Amino acid sequence: MARRTGSAPVRGYGLTSWGRAFAAVFESGADHRHLTGARRYFRDHHVDRLEFGRGEITASVRGSQLDPFEVILTPRPLDPQTVVDLLRRTGDVEALLAVARGEQPxxxxxxxxxxxxxDVASACTCPDEAPRCIHALAVAFELSAQIDKQPTTLLRILGTDLPDLLAAVRGRAASPAPHRSGEVSVAPDADFYGDGVRLPAAPSFSRVEALAELNAAALRTALRVSGLGATQLAEALDDLAELYAALHDPR
Incomplete structure (x- = not known):
């Protein structure tokens, strides 16, 4: 089959698990005519002024009339502490770190x-009395596509965000025990996973000057193999020294 050239790429939505889940609650129960029309509106960029904040999404959709229709979606809000508590119960708190990396755990x-x-109510200024009008569906597909690109979009749609969830995690964590300058220690009774198990204290250790312990000749050889010139090699070593200094004294 010949490949077409010069045509714009076809837009897609629901390409990831979270994006599919959001779109599915809208597609369920919608008839073929509404789905086809909404997908065409989505594909042709008929959704304008899309704004989503704390638990409410608004957008304008250009339809069959001169003036665009206004759509409001209202999802059931999430409580950050409840989500964190459930993640602790299943031992999946680290899933939040995966979201920070752009993943969808x-x-x-x-x-x-x-x-x-x-789970997501919708309202539109159009006269269509269907449970999900074409315009609401088009907005949902637009949001699904954004969730595909950025998982934290789903958190924002549901009235929270990753910083809120991380703050809830920190709110349950034990405060770090004071330590002497030059040493690193961990609170002996820190409840890291929320399962009530208290871990033993980690051993304290003194900081070392990493560059003083480094085999500089071996490092130069490794960097030289990578193709760095003499000037770039010196700059790389200087940058490394600055990074170690920043780690040693983050002020």
Whole structure:
């Protein structure tokens, strides 16, 4: 089959698990005519002024009339502390770190992603009395595409954000024990995973001057193999020294 040239790429949505879950609660129950029309609106960029904040999404959709229709989606809000408590219960708190890396961890998705139509209410200024009009569906598909690109979009849609969840985690963590300058220690009774198990204290250790212990000749050889010139090699060593100094004294 000949490949077409010069045409714009076809837009897609629901390409990831979280994006699919959000779109599915809208597609469920919608008839073929509404779905086809909404997908065409999405594909042709008919959704304008899309704004989503704390638990409410608004957008304008250009339809069959001169003036655009206004759409409001209202998802059931999430409580950050409840989400964190559930993650602790299953030992999946580290899923939040995966979100920070741009991933969509399944344990968190199972907790927060909408699963039924009632999880996201919709309203539109169009006269269509269908449970999901074409315009609301188009907005949902637009949001699904944004969730595909950035997982934290789903958190914001549901009225929270990654910083809120991380703050909830920190709120339950033990305060670090004071330590002497030059040593690193961990609170002996820190409850890292929320399962009530108290871990033994980590051993204290003194900081070392890493560059003083470094085999500089071996490092130069390794960097030279990478193709660095003499000037770049010196700059790399200077940068490394600055990084170690910043780690030693983060002020």
């Amino acid at each position: 399944a344990p968190l998705g199972e907790l927060i992603a909408p699963t039924e139509s009632a």
